[in-house]
Amino acid sequence: MLAAGSKRQFIYIAALVVVAIVIGIWEPHALVYGVQRGSLYAVIALPLALILGILGVLNLAHGEFLTVGLYASYILFNNFGTDPLRATIPVTLILAAIGIAVYLLTVKHVLKAGHLSQLLITFGISLVLSELIKSIYTTQPRSVFTTYSYSSTTVAGVRFGTYEFLYLLVAVAVLVSLQLFLKKTRLGQATFAVGQNPRGAAIVGINVSFVYLFVFGLSIAIVGLASAIMVPRVAIFPGAGTPYTMKSFALSAMAGLGNLNGILLAGLTLGIFEAVVNAIPGGSGWSDVVFFGVLIVVIMTRAIREGRR
Amino acid sequence: MMKKVLFVAVLLLTVSLPFFTGPYFLSVFNTIFVFMSLALTWDMMLRTGQLSYGTSGLFGLGAYASAILVARAGFNPLVSIALGGLFAGVTAFLLGFAVLRLRKIYFSITTLALTTVFSVVIRNLPKLTGGASGTVLPSALFNGDPAANYWMIFGLTLGIIAISAWLSRSKTHYAINAIRNDEITARSSGIDVFRYLLLMFVITSTLQGVIGAFYVQQYAFVQPEATFSMNFLLLPLAMALVGGVYSTIGPVVGAVLLGLASEYLKLIMPYGHLIVYGVIIVLVVLFMPQGITRPIMKWLTRKTNVGGVNSASIGN
Amino acid sequence: MLEVSTVPVLETEGLERRFGGLLAVKDLTFSINKGEILGIIGPNGAGKTTVINLVAGIFPPTSGKIIFQGQEIQHLPAHAINRRGVARTFQNVRPLEDFTALENIMVGALFGQGQNLAKAREFAREICDLVSLGNFDRYIDNLTVLDLKKIEIGRALASKPDLLFLDELMAGLNADETAEMIDVVRHLQSRELTIIVVEHIMAVVRELTQRCIVLDGGAIIAEGSYDEVARQEQVIEAYLGKEAQHAGGKEFGCYLW
Numbered sequence: 001m002l003a004a005g006s007k008r009q010f011i012y013i014a015a016l017v018v019v020a021i022v023i024g025i026w027e028p029h030a031l032v033y034g035v036q037r038g039s040l041y042a043v044i045a046l047p048l049a050l051i052l053g054i055l056g057v058l059n060l061a062h063g064e065f066l067t068v069g070l071y072a073s074y075i076l077f078n079n080f081g082t083d084p085l086r087a088t089i090p091v092t093l094i095l096a097a098i099g100i101a102v103y104l105l106t107v108k109h110v111l112k113a114g115h116l117s118q119l120l121i122t123f124g125i126s127l128v129l130s131e132l133i134k135s136i137y138t139t140q141p142r143s144v145f146t147t148y149s150y151s152s153t154t155v156a157g158v159r160f161g162t163y164e165f166l167y168l169l170v171a172v173a174v175l176v177s178l179q180l181f182l183k184k185t186r187l188g189q190a191t192f193a194v195g196q197n198p199r200g201a202a203i204v205g206i207n208v209s210f211v212y213l214f215v216f217g218l219s220i221a222i223v224g225l226a227s228a229i230m231v232p233r234v235a236i237f238p239g240a241g242t243p244y245t246m247k248s249f250a251l252s253a254m255a256g257l258g259n260l261n262g263i264l265l266a267g268l269t270l271g272i273f274e275a276v277v278n279a280i281p282g283g284s285g286w287s288d289v290v291f292f293g294v295l296i297v298v299i300m301t302r303a304i305r306e307g308r309r
Numbered sequence: 310m311m312k313k314v315l316f317v318a319v320l321l322l323t324v325s326l327p328f329f330t331g332p333y334f335l336s337v338f339n340t341i342f343v344f345m346s347l348a349l350t351w352d353m354m355l356r357t358g359q360l361s362y363g364t365s366g367l368f369g370l371g372a373y374a375s376a377i378l379v380a381r382a383g384f385n386p387l388v389s390i391a392l393g394g395l396f397a398g399v400t401a402f403l404l405g406f407a408v409l410r411l412r413k414i415y416f417s418i419t420t421l422a423l424t425t426v427f428s429v430v431i432r433n434l435p436k437l438t439g440g441a442s443g444t445v446l447p448s449a450l451f452n453g454d455p456a457a458n459y460w461m462i463f464g465l466t467l468g469i470i471a472i473s474a475w476l477s478r479s480k481t482h483y484a485i486n487a488i489r490n491d492e493i494t495a496r497s498s499g500i501d502v503f504r505y506l507l508l509m510f511v512i513t514s515t516l517q518g519v520i521g522a523f524y525v526q527q528y529a530f531v532q533p534e535a536t537f538s539m540n541f542l543l544l545p546l547a548m549a550l551v552g553g554v555y556s557t558i559g560p561v562v563g564a565v566l567l568g569l570a571s572e573y574l575k576l577i578m579p580y581g582h583l584i585v586y587g588v589i590i591v592l593v594v595l596f597m598p599q600g601i602t603r604p605i606m607k608w609l610t611r612k613t614n615v616g617g618v619n620s621a622s623i624g625n
Numbered sequence: 626m627l628e629v630s631t632v633p634v635l636e637t638e639g640l641e642r643r644f645g646g647l648l649a650v651k652d653l654t655f656s657i658n659k660g661e662i663l664g665i666i667g668p669n670g671a672g673k674t675t676v677i678n679l680v681a682g683i684f685p686p687t688s689g690k691i692i693f694q695g696q697e698i699q700h701l702p703a704h705a706i707n708r709r710g711v712a713r714t715f716q717n718v719r720p721l722e723d724f725t726a727l728e729n730i731m732v733g734a735l736f737g738q739g740q741n742l743a744k745a746r747e748f749a750r751e752i753c754d755l756v757s758l759g760n761f762d763r764y765i766d767n768l769t770v771l772d773l774k775k776i777e778i779g780r781a782l783a784s785k786p787d788l789l790f791l792d793e794l795m796a797g798l799n800a801d802e803t804a805e806m807i808d809v810v811r812h813l814q815s816r817e818l819t820i821i822v823v824e825h826i827m828a829v830v831r832e833l834t835q836r837c838i839v840l841d842g843g844a845i846i847a848e849g850s851y852d853e854v855a856r857q858e859q860v861i862e863a864y865l866g867k868e869a870q871h872a873g874g875k876e877f878g879c880y881l882w
Contacts, residue, residue, distance in 0.1 A: 058414040058417075058418060060418070060421065106591055106595065109595055110594065110595070113594075113598075115413050115414060116355070116358070116360055117594050117598065119360050119414065119417050120360070120546075120550070120590055120594045121590070121591055121594045121595070123362070123421075123546075123590065124587045124588070124589075124590030124591035124594065125587070125591060126587075127539075127543060127583060127584065127586065127587030127590070128584055128587035128588055128591065131583045131584035131587060132584055135584065242425075243425065245418075245421075246418060246421065246422040246425070249418050253415070285429060285432060285433040286429065286433065288422075288425055288426055288429045289426055289429055289430065292419075292422050292425075292426045295418075295419060295422070296404075296407050296408065296419065299407065299408050299410075299411050299415050299419065300407050300408075300410075302411055303410035303411045306411075479742075480735055480741070480742055483724075483728070483731065483732055483735050483736075484735075484736065486721065486723045486724065487721050487724075487732050489723070490721040490722050490723055490724075491719050491721055493683065493703075493715075493719065494715070494719045494721060494732075494780075495704075495732075496682075496683070496702070496703040496704050496707075497681060497683070497703055497704075497707055497712070497713060497715075498704075498707060498712075498732050498733045498736050498737050498780060498784060499704050499707040499708045499733070499736035499737035499738075499739075499784055500704050500732075500736045501702070501704045501705075502704070555723075
């Protein structure tokens with residue numbers, strides 16, 4: 001949908017900017033909030049898109065890894081007094097390790113077994129993760145409080161929170177890093193090749209198995225990064241990350257396979273859309289439905305475009 | 310011959326259960342039948358090669374439809390069960406029409422989101438549905454008579470078993486297996502894949518809605534958390550996987566085994582016992598994708614060519 | 626040899642199919658009459674299988690028309706086209722794993738023709754005889770390549786097609802097996818069945834077909850009997866210019882009789 005064809009993407013960006021300005025005038029909070037949340041959605045969606053694009057696997061446990069990251073940040077904060085922003089690196093590494101472990105134990109063995117086995121296994125993992133957390137920490141919500149995460153400023157008479165602009169920063173940083181990685185490093189180019197054509201890549205001597213392992217670990221690491229930066233602003237409970245699986249997939253589907261830039265665009269779009277819906281009186285409970293609706297529309301559009309395939 | 314005798318014996322035994330057991334055992338079997346039905350319907354959809362995670366969603370939808378009809382419109386509970394099923398079926402039709410053209414992961418994740426989305430919608434319409442705290446129905450089905458409820462769910466489950474068995478002997482069986490094995494070949498052989506997928510999705514969803522409606526009428530209570538519970542997705546999946554997918558006997562066996570085990574589990578592990586089912590799913594997919602029934606039957610009868618699922622994995 | 630009618634069973638007009646930037650088939654116009662056996666040859670990547678996929682409805686053409694028995698079918702889905710009387714085999718055999726050989730063939734009868742289970746079973750049995758398929762109660766992991774090919778052609782025949790595409794049916798068969806298959810295909814020729822043979826093995830094309838069209842780069846570069854086109858310069862160039870002809874050359878030597 002947001003195909004990387006630059007002309008189409010340019011038109012889309014232009015349209016988005018126009019819409020954003022309109023919304024900014026009508027309801028500035030919606031614009032600010034939308035951009036912030038949208039960036040967060042993009043950061044969280046990128047890793048799902050990575051695994052989907054390179055391994056061809058839909059990681060249904062994606063949201064649950066996010067939850068694990070949230071709890072990891074919480075534990076570091078609660079038991080060791082670590083400031084969440086400082087905890088970013090350890091949490092990222094911890095999640096990478098967990099991701100690699102899960103991959104080696106389970107996902108690796110079903111890569112050739114077909115999509116049904118993959119869907120079932122990642123689903124099972126999502127349950128194990130969330131239930132494990134539930135049994136240790138119960139469903140009682142927890143939180144991490146830092147003063148800076150509630151800082152705000154006032155611009156042109158409009159007051160909004162500033163911490164969450166971090167999401168936009170991180171989203172752009174992650175996106176740029178990924179692009180650089182894929183284009184400029186040998187491992188990155190190998191990864192790109194594997195994503196395009198695993199058999200061809202193997203023939204040329206690329207260690208496809210290692211690439212898969214790396215991508216999975218990298219993906220969960222980015223999820224860890226996301227969890228660390230969002231932890232001061234969300235409620236921490238066993239189901240906290242779960243909605244993000246579907247939302248990340250909606251973004252990936254919107255952007256189209258292999259289109260990483262498109263995910264940031266899609267994230268901003270949906271973030272703003274969601275914020276607008278929330279700004280409408282009585283609309284606040286419907287954000288999940290918004291994403292779901294978008295997902296259905298994207299699927300239908302794709303189906304029509306692919307004709308009889 | 311032996312098989313038929315065994316079957317009739319089991320049938321008679323199960324039908325007459327209320328005459329020699331008390332309410333506790335009846336409710337255990339009642340629950341087992343509920344999950345058995347869900348396991349069977351989930352498997353029936355899986356046979357087409359599409360994995361639906363919507364079991365709990367359609368279950369809950371049928372439940373709420375029937376609850377609303379009874380609580381707000383004074384419908385007869387039995388009628389509302391049928392209508393609950395119908396409502397689920399229509400929803401499945403609309404959804405399937407939109408999503409079944411792009412299948413596999415798109416279909417699966419959409420159905421996974423179903424439960425959450427329906428739950429959110431229900432919560433946001435409190436006047437109609439009682440919102441997050443739910444609604445109590447004016448009276449329980451059959452006034453709570455355990456035997457009557459038991460016979461009803463038994464009858465429903467038997468019906469679903471019959472449908473599943475019929476499916477494996479009919480022309481539809483060929484279409485569904487062909488679609489699952491190789492969609493392109495199926496299309497090239499005159500099979501309207503989309504139509505069959507939609508048909509199976511609607512049938513299985515309607516049945517799930519009926520079961521959901523029954524369940525809720527039995528307990529005379531709906532509430533988003535309880536009615537759209539993960540239980541109604543996770544257990545049926547695990548049961549069908551353990552028993553052996555792509556068959557009628559598999560989900561039946563799996564439901565009995567895991568159903569009984571779950572009763573025991575609830576006693577020793579009050580929190581987070583769902584984790585066991587997650588682990589079971591992972592283990593079965595990794596080590597025993599065929600489930601246990603087929604290997605056991607093979608061993609019992611020592612036939613060389615039992616036929617059917619030969620592959621060492623579920624997917625294709 | 627049977628007399629060929631002059632009623633066209635299939636006509637294409639300006640058929641074109643694009644995949645992204647690649648033009649797989651361009652401005653393709655040909656026709657085949659009822660009862661003919663037509664050969665489609667050409668080097669690898671010339672678009673031969675794409676033509677089959679287009680006519681059989683796997684995907685629609687980007688432009689152009691496909692007229693089957695007087696009616697335009699280019700926008701119909703594959704299953705509808707099959708029911709109208711077009712069947713095809715696949716280059717890489719696609720047997721259905723959860724069925725026996727007989728059941729594989731039954732699928733064609735059940736849905737291509739719309740028969741009931743009993744009739745379909747009977748009809749499939751007959752087809753097994755027709756293609757000399759013996760082990761029809763076996764599951765596919767116990768069958769030879771030749772058997773699998775027979776299942777392919779059997780399943781296609783079971784839908785009682787008026788037009789049958791054979792996509793490189795002989796690939797992977799040894800000399801004896803190829804001879805057996807050629808025999809099977811020859812016996813299929815009748816006034817009722819029109820056959821299009823896509824092949825790499827020239828001797829097979831020469832044996833079976835009365836007329837050929839040669840594809841290269843998605844376009845028709847020659848048309849005529851096999852002997853006529855094999856002599857033409859652009860055909861030789863199309864083959865000599867690509868690597869595929871080395872294999873073709875060896876096969877020439879093997880199968881030239």
